[in-house]
Amino acid sequence: MAETQALGWIGLGKMGLPISARLAAAGHDVFGTDREQQRISEASDAGVKPAATLEEAARHGIVFTSLPDDNALRAVALDGPLLHVMRKGSILVETSTVSPGVSAEVAQAADSAGIAYLRAPVSGNAAIAHTGNLTCFVSGHRAAFDTFLPVAQGFTRAQKYLGTAEEARYAKLAVNLMIAVSAAMMGESVVLARKGNLAWQDILDVLTNSAVGSPMVHYKAKSLETRDFSSTFSCRQMAKDLDLIVGAGHATEMAMPIASLTREIYGALVGRGEGEADFISTVKLAEWSAGLGEPDLEQTGGRLA
The missing domain is CATH 3.40.50.720 (NAD(P)-binding Rossmann-like Domain)
Structure with a gap:
């Protein structure tokens, strides 16, 4: 000790x-x-x-x-x-x-x-x-x-x-960029699966047991099983970090197209009143864009359909 x-x-x-x-x-x-x-x-x-x-x-x-x-x-x-x-x-x-x-x-x-x-x-x-x-x-x-x-x-x-x-600053921004983009991808992935008539729990199982089943995917899948969007890190905080990420890239004369697009996703979430919700609320934005409401509790075992 x-x-x-x-x-x-x-x-x-x-x-x-x-x-x-x-x-x-x-x-x-x-x-x-x-x-x-x-x-x-x-x-x-x-x-x-x-x-x-x-x-x-x-x-x-x-x-x-x-x-x-x-x-x-x-x-x-x-x-x-x-x-x-x-x-x-x-x-x-x-x-x-x-x-x-x-x-x-x-x-x-x-x-x-x-x-x-x-x-x-x-x-x-x-x-x-x-x-x-x-x-x-x-x-x-x-x-x-x-x-x-x-x-x-x-x-x-x-x-x-x-x-x-400032190496540690760039390291943290690099990690947070990966997290933000992963959350945006996860939101679109699960909604694409819903559009293809997959059950809610089934697509979460597919993601966590596939090659993309990173620790973050496993962690957020647990929350999404019950659609728990209570904040561990908010959309507003992620938008702030993405501003830092894009700014750091521009300051070093680097194009940041993926970071910039992801920042717009979080800007849309904040604009829709989800600023204090968890950053995995990218799922909700993708559902709205796809014309889907929240799934209902219809399946056995507490699964969401």
Whole structure:
């Protein structure tokens, strides 16, 4: 077991709360803060020590941020006090999905402040964050990674060091692009099968037991068996990530036709009021486009026809 230590945590949302709670349960003294008092209270119930201010959370040797987007990271780390109140020689671990551009700005500011900056976006969702089965991709100072690794092993099952700059940001965007496109394909696939009179459960069985039966297909097929579209990662969040993906591609002079088309699919879902539904709601959009309503519970064994 890793030696326990005091950690600062900024951002106690869908991912930040379960991860910080897991680290607290492992024996670390985690001092957490958030803009919303309710989240601080929930984290406190889970063993995270409340930090009254960002400055209080930032005084420790390793400080994590878990923030929703570029604007939030900029507000905390560039326009806000974070890098000014962290002590020299400490480590900033940024776990969010943000653009390589804003991340590079934070890296420059952290270096000027004498702070080691690690880009450590996590892969996985809030439903499994408490289990320790997330993965993380990390880039930044190698010595800081070595210090961070024992802590990372407390909330991730795999950790990959990728380089000294923005490599981890591109890795996370690449993974999320594959997930988004896979969800779009899965939506059209199951609706094509419905148009061909396959039973709902039968096409899910075909997909999961075929060559395309990836871990994501297996995971989402379980939800689709009962048409559970409660959000593990929302359509709105996926649209945001696709904006980052397309932007990163364009910034590197790369055409992004598949990513751009997939972004339009999620834009349509948000426009139809599905912004907070799970990203596999691509199925619902494909059904609407095909002139199909929801299947009825007509088959034996609880199958949907």
